[in-house]
Amino acid sequence: MNTKFIFPEIILALSLLFGLSQSGQAKLNVVATTPDFGAIAREIGNDLVQVNVLAKPTEDPHFVDPKPSYIVKLSKADILIEGGAELEMGWLPPLIDGARNSKIELGKPGRILCAEGLALLEVPTTLDRSKGDIHALGNPHFMTDPMNARHAAERICDAFSTLDQEHSAVYRQRLDAFNERLDEKLAAWKKQLEPFQGKRLVAYHNSWPYFANRFGVRIDLFLEPKPGIPPTPAHLAEVVTTMKRENIGVIIIEPYQNRKTAETVSEKTNATILEFTQYPGGVKGTEVGYIELIDYLVNTLDTALSKEKSAEEHKP
């Protein structure tokens, strides 16, 4: 008699323990490798999806620890959104092996490679590591160009619609709204940075070619002597010389990069250090979403370059 009584409770307890109680759970479970994809997934999916992001917005996306808890997240995912341009190659593969989730296998609708179909910049003609950590598929920091974010949003919307057909119209609607907002903003951003066409800036790492291309600035002088190789005094001296010669007044750094190095250079050149980030949440004021992130970047850059310009104009 007693056993009869207890049995359902045991089942309930076990199912709670193992998280098997799925009642009323219709949300798509989405995992994004980096916060930029996460932000766009939230934009398109909103209340219909549950988004988990693996990399922190403040850490170096090339070197994320493949923590076991990420395996659990991936094992439960309906959709995995990744760049697909080798940025995550140092940490994503063992997580996927561990997760054993057939929904997110390559080629399945649950696996989104945002770079697929994009023209990546700086695709090397030869692979040679003496040139530093060059990605074979091209520069993987493609999301700093809003047009590429548009492409990613479309891919994300397609996957959501395929896997949750019931709400495909809603996803499409949100995509259209996002695109519309983005297009409007893009025109405004371009106008805002129009006065600084061709302006050269320094960055710590080569993360910004897409941003530079889109907005007509040059970001091709780096504190790192080669991608992924820490700055050396000799190289920094060269950078300082170039900056003085060409009158370059802005250094871009990201949250995880060594600020002290940038400060050393700034002391010698009077350059302004700009805190940039590729990821929503990487710098205060960028938490809300992708459009807000680019807004922050454009505004910060505009302010710094305007200041520089007016200082130059007021020079005796």
Next chain:
Amino acid sequence: MIPALWAVCSCFAAGEEATTNTLEELKQLHLRMDALEKKVAEDKQSAPVMTLGRAGSAYMNVSFDVLFNAGWSSTPDAKEIEPGCHDPAQRGFSIRNAELALDGAVDPYFKAFADVVFMTDFEDTTELELEEAYALSSSLPYGLQVKPGRFFVEFGRQNTQHPHAWDFVDQPLVLNRMFGEDGLRQNGMRLSWLVPTPNYTEIMLGMFNGQGGDAYSFRYLGEDDEEGVRRMYGHATTSRAIKGMGDFLYVPRIASSFDLTDVQTLVLGASAAVGPNDTGNEARTLIYGLDTFWKWKSSHAEGGWPFVTWQTEILARDFEAGVDEAAGLPSETLHDWGLYSQVQWGFIRCWTTGLRGEYVTGNKSASEEANEERATTTRVSPNVTWYPSEFSKIRLQYNHDWREYAQNADAVWLQLEFMLGAHAAHKF
């Protein structure tokens, strides 16, 4: 192009009625293509169009990783204090681990990994071993995964790691004592279950032949003595064939992980290995162990720095040695235990410093030989490592050993690692 072709083909298959639809579809496609072309033209990007999978695209990753050692030990024979197969093996220079690693997807069902290791010995001849060659299922349901082949058995933490992933230049003494010079590495298979709990928990069960030098505490005949009799800890051995399921080596393991904070992760594991040994018909060995790994990594880490890791493994073994009447040895149980605990501090980008403490000991045996082989040893090893990039490192390590039956010993090793090619990413 392909969707268009497909559309045309399906049009023929479906007959007249579908034609109008298909034409409409084609028209739509045309419009979309025009729109796309316009968009591409608008994007003034000069780079060639990437086709995903061009370079990540080789059917497998191929890497060649070399550990080159230089150094000096106070014992003329360095092997005496560095018994591990891939440890720096002699005064002067040595290459004890040059591994060719291959990995990739076999088909939609399996991934595979193979590792061939080259080592040079004292006579400068090159030894070759198939260190690992295994497949990993990629599409089993219910969180299950099988791993058939030859591989480092999942017992504890360091046993599954290749030497280039170690934090120190040499194998911990306790792993050497329990698993022999090259770790516990066997032909067999392992089933694993990713338990659907909120935190990470994985339960594994391995089944192996448990035979040979890489199953040192199990069906291993040991070394020849002067008369050519093979012995383990003084007890003569005879080769035992597998007669039933009980003669295999079984290795269960459970591992769990907890994210203590956003920047701290803890992994706990418990493992056991049980199987017969060659010192008697009924003789069996049981090894059991606990392992912990804790890591802190800055939320603003660059290139993975700064970080602190702390790794500890404790193992114990009951080795039942069968009676050896000829040698006058009774049946006895040799009990050994040991531990190592190591801290690595990545204090500034590309630099780490570490400290390891180790202790191994065993009970007294009837055999003097066994007592010497299982002597109590304490070791302390500080080291410092510079990583010029992800693909190379230079490590300087000092070892001091307090030894029960011999003079205390010192050793200093300098190790250079260099890697060519693309290597599979390491686990946490």
